[in-house]
Amino acid sequence: MPLMLEIVTPQAQVYSDTIDTVVIPTVEGEIGILPGHIPLLTQVEHGELLVTKSGATLRLVIAGGFAQISGDKVSVLAESAIEEEKIDEHAAENAMKRAEDALKGRAGMEPAEIERLEGIVRFAVTQLNVRRRRR
Numbered sequence: 763m764p765l766m767l768e769i770v771t772p773q774a775q776v777y778s779d780t781i782d783t784v785v786i787p788t789v790e791g792e793i794g795i796l797p798g799h800i801p802l803l804t805q806v807e808h809g810e811l812l813v814t815k816s817g818a819t820l821r822l823v824i825a826g827g828f829a830q831i832s833g834d835k836v837s838v839l840a841e842s843a844i845e846e847e848k849i850d851e852h853a854a855e856n857a858m859k860r861a862e863d864a865l866k867g868r869a870g871m872e873p874a875e876i877e878r879l880e881g882i883v884r885f886a887v888t889q890l891n892v893r894r895r896r897r
Contacts, residue, residue, distance in 0.1 A: 763797040767813060769822065769838040776843040777813070777822065784836055785812040786829050795836055802831040806840060808884040810892055821846040823892050825885040842885050849893045858886035 764780040784795045787809030793802075806827040813820040827840035861882040868876055 763834060765795065765797055766835045767838070768836070769811075769824070769840060769843050771827075771840050771843050776840075777845070779815065781813050781815045783814040786836075786838065787811060787824065788829070795831055797834050799831050801833075802829075804829050806838060808881070808888050810888065811838070811843070821892060823849065823885065823889045825881060825888070841881065844889065846892055849889045851890060851893055854886040854889040854893075858883050858890075861886070 764782060765784065767777060767779060767781045767784055768775065769777040785792050786795065786804070787807045789805045789807045792809075793804065806824060806829050808825050809823075811822045811824045813822065822843055822845050824838070824840045825842040827838060829836065829838045861879045865876065865879050865883075
């Protein structure tokens with residue numbers, strides 16, 4: 763019995779397919795989801811999400827959000843998500859540098875803006891780590 767996985771960001775539906783398993787990074791650690799998992803709502807952390815289907819593993823980088831497991835459906839609502847092969851190292855490095863430069867002048871900056879910029883840095887670092895590890 764397969765799982766249905768759907769990953770959605772504010773910009774687009776990033777992934778939708780039937781799968782065998784998924785490992786999701788959460789604020790309390792990684793959780794593995796198999797068919798028949800108990801219902802669950804959890805907060806997703808920046809990190810690597812692993813999808814297994816027919817013996818193949820797909821890696822996605824995900825940035826914050828929530829995951830809901832209900833029956834054999836897994837729904838992930840994320841701030842950002844990208845499949846490993848779509849990661850552009852140059853773009854990630856540039857985004858990280860721009861966010862780090864903006865954070866240097868954080869005095870007087872709104873806490874929400876600091877959090878947004880720190881999230882950009884974490885997402886870029888995770889993308890670069892995943893991409894470079896696979897070389």
